[in-house]
Amino acid sequence: MKKIIVYLLLLTTVSCEKKAEETEKTAEKQPEKELATNMVELTKMQYETVGIEIGTTTIRNISDVVAANGVIDIPPQNLVSISAPMGGFVRKTELLQGMNVKKGQILATVENPDFIQIQQDYLETGSRLEYAELEFERQGQLSKENVNAKKVLQQAASEVKTQKARLAGLKEKLITAGINLNILEKGKIVNHANIISPISGSVTTVNVNLGKYVNPTDVMFEIVDTDHLHVELSIFEQDIPRVKLGQLVRFTVNNNPQKEHLAKVYLINQKINEDRTVRVHCHLEHDDTGLLPQNFVKAVIETGANPVPALPDQAVVDYEGKSYVFLQRARQADDEGENEGLTFEMTEVARGVSENGFSQITFPDNLKDQHPRIVVKGAYALLSKLKNSEEEEE
Numbered sequence: 001m002k003k004i005i006v007y008l009l010l011l012t013t014v015s016c017e018k019k020a021e022e023t024e025k026t027a028e029k030q031p032e033k034e035l036a037t038n039m040v041e042l043t044k045m046q047y048e049t050v051g052i053e054i055g056t057t058t059i060r061n062i063s064d065v066v067a068a069n070g071v072i073d074i075p076p077q078n079l080v081s082i083s084a085p086m087g088g089f090v091r092k093t094e095l096l097q098g099m100n101v102k103k104g105q106i107l108a109t110v111e112n113p114d115f116i117q118i119q120q121d122y123l124e125t126g127s128r129l130e131y132a133e134l135e136f137e138r139q140g141q142l143s144k145e146n147v148n149a150k151k152v153l154q155q156a157a158s159e160v161k162t163q164k165a166r167l168a169g170l171k172e173k174l175i176t177a178g179i180n181l182n183i184l185e186k187g188k189i190v191n192h193a194n195i196i197s198p199i200s201g202s203v204t205t206v207n208v209n210l211g212k213y214v215n216p217t218d219v220m221f222e223i224v225d226t227d228h229l230h231v232e233l234s235i236f237e238q239d240i241p242r243v244k245l246g247q248l249v250r251f252t253v254n255n256n257p258q259k260e261h262l263a264k265v266y267l268i269n270q271k272i273n274e275d276r277t278v279r280v281h282c283h284l285e286h287d288d289t290g291l292l293p294q295n296f297v298k299a300v301i302e303t304g305a306n307p308v309p310a311l312p313d314q315a316v317v318d319y320e321g322k323s324y325v326f327l328q329r330a331r332q333a334d335d336e337g338e339n340e341g342l343t344f345e346m347t348e349v350a351r352g353v354s355e356n357g358f359s360q361i362t363f364p365d366n367l368k369d370q371h372p373r374i375v376v377k378g379a380y381a382l383l384s385k386l387k388n389s390e391e392e393e394e
Contacts, residue, residue, distance in 0.1 A: 040326070040386045042342045053377035054328055057309040062355045065300035066242055068280070070233035072253065072295040078225040080199055085176045087216045088112030090208045091192060095221060103200045107221055108208065111192040115179060119189045122170040129163035136160050201225035204293075229291055231263050231282040233299055240278050242303045243268060249282050251299035253291060261288050265301065300353075310358040315376040316351055317383045323351040325361070326375040326382050344375060344382055 042050070088110035095107055136156040143153045174181060178193035205222035214220055231251060235243055249263040267281035280301075284291075317324050326344040347367070352360030363372075375382060 038346045038386075039329070040344045040346070040382050042344075042382075042385075044342065047342050050378045050381045052375055052382075054373050055311075055315075055376035056371055056374060057311055057361060059307050060310040060358050061305040062308050062310060062353050062358065062360055063302040063305045064242075065302055065353050066235065066239045068233040068235050068239075068299050068301060070231055070251075070280075070297045070299060072229050072291050072293055072297060073232040074224055074226070074293050075228060075230065078199070078201070078228050080197075080201075080223045081219045082107060082195060082197070082221040082223065083216060083219055084108075084110045084193075084195060084214050085178075085216055086112055086114060086193075087214055087218075088115075088193070090210055090212050090214060090220075093206075093208060093210070095203050095206050097203055097206055099203045101197045101201065101203060101223060103197055105197045106194045107197050108195045109192050110178070110195060110214070112177075113191060115177060115191055115193060116189055118170060118173055118177070119179065119184055122167065122174060122184065123187070123189075125163055125167045125170060129160070129167055132156065132159040132163050195220065197223060199223060199225050224293060226291070226293065227287060229284060229287075229293065230266070231284065231297055231299065233280040233282060233297070233301075234273075234275075234277040235280050235301075237272050237276050237278060240268070243280060243301055244303075248302045249299050250302070251297045253295040253297055255292070255295065256290055257298075259290075261291070262286070263299075308352065308360040309362075311361050311374065312376050313354060313357050313359055315374060315379055316349070316359055316361065317379050319383060323349055324383070325349050326379050328373040328375065346383070346386060 042052070089112070091109045091111045093108035095101070101107065136153075136159070139153040139156040143150060171181065174184065178195055179190065180194075183190065201223045202225075203221060204224050205219070207218070208214060208220045231249065233249070243265060245265050245268065247265045249265060251261050251263065252259065253261070262285040263282040264285065265280060266283045269279040269281070272278055282299075311325065315325055317326075324346050327347050329343045329345050348364070350362040352362060354360070363370075
């Protein structure tokens with residue numbers, strides 16, 4: 001029995017060692033497989049069917065850019081906070097967030113007992129002013145006849161001025177409160193006032209409900225006029241010397257990244273923020289629909305054209321977050337010589353600025369001084385074949 005047990009242990013040990021050796025050999029071969037997957041081979045028929053075209057990089061004048069992030073913003077005059085100047089209880093409002101309002105539209109009705117006293121003072125002051133003006137005329141006539149002293153005439157003139165000033169002050173207070181003077185002039189006193197919209201726009205904030213008491217400092221509503229939006233960008237301080245007034249800005253927003261919008265640099269702030277960025281104010285070239293305040297913006301500022309090596313956009317393929325091109329590699333011909341030059345290697349490159357269908361390309365260091373032959377048409381077909389072959393091998 002002891003001999004049998006020893007024999008089984010020896011078999012187990014030898015088996016484990018063989019499996020370990022096979023695993024090591026597989027691991028050693030793995031890098032070679034990954035390297036091989038960068039190569040694509042086509043037959044002559046496949047080459048003609050796909051329509052492969054070969055070319056090289058060309059020198060093109062492509063605008064250099066400064067990349068920036070920012071937001072869609074609103075000018076201060078296009079964002080209005082609405083409040084009740086004298087406070088009161090909200091008795092009527094039908095506003096909801098997102099509703100559009102017109103300039104002069106009634107937003108809410110506010111009730112306040114103090115309105116009654118102001119209107120009463122206004123009417124009484126109007127009556128006193130009428131009496132003071134009549135008294136001033138009488139004293140003027142008597143003064144011409146030397147019946148009274150000039151002091152009395154001066155007192156009458158002073159009373160007229162006092163009542164006029166008081167009446168003007170009460171009138172402005174009533175206008176500010178939102179009380180209709182035309183109704184008041186007819187002798188009708190009301191205990192409520194209307195809150196009027198000073199601009200046309202969209203309601204973004206509603207902070208009140210029926211019966212709620214609002215103080216003069218409370219914001220009841222916020223209204224935004226989105227007809228005049230602009231772009232606020234944050235530029236790193238090292239890029240500021242390249243940014244000038246009037247430069248073209250191309251940007252996209254998160255809710256529609258496929259659509260490109262245009263703007264121009266209008267103002268450059270002269271203060272560097274704590275995060276070492278500078279604010280740049282840009283005006284839209286056109287009032288585009290679909291832009292909303294506080295939309296996140298990804299933008300590039302065109303700072304001028306420079307000659308750079310470039311390829312057509314269709315020659316560069318993107319895969320797993322990186323950019324690649326396919327280089328034509330020489331290969332030993334088969335017996336009939338039909339497949340010579342039909343081997344292509346996928347090579348990673350750095351894509352730079354893109355403009356008018358061309359992109360700036362930077363090759364790895366080992367290819368910078370060479371002039372490789374590049375697939376300028378049919379690159380995506382090669383990528384598809386490469387990945388399909390890789391999946392079949394897996």
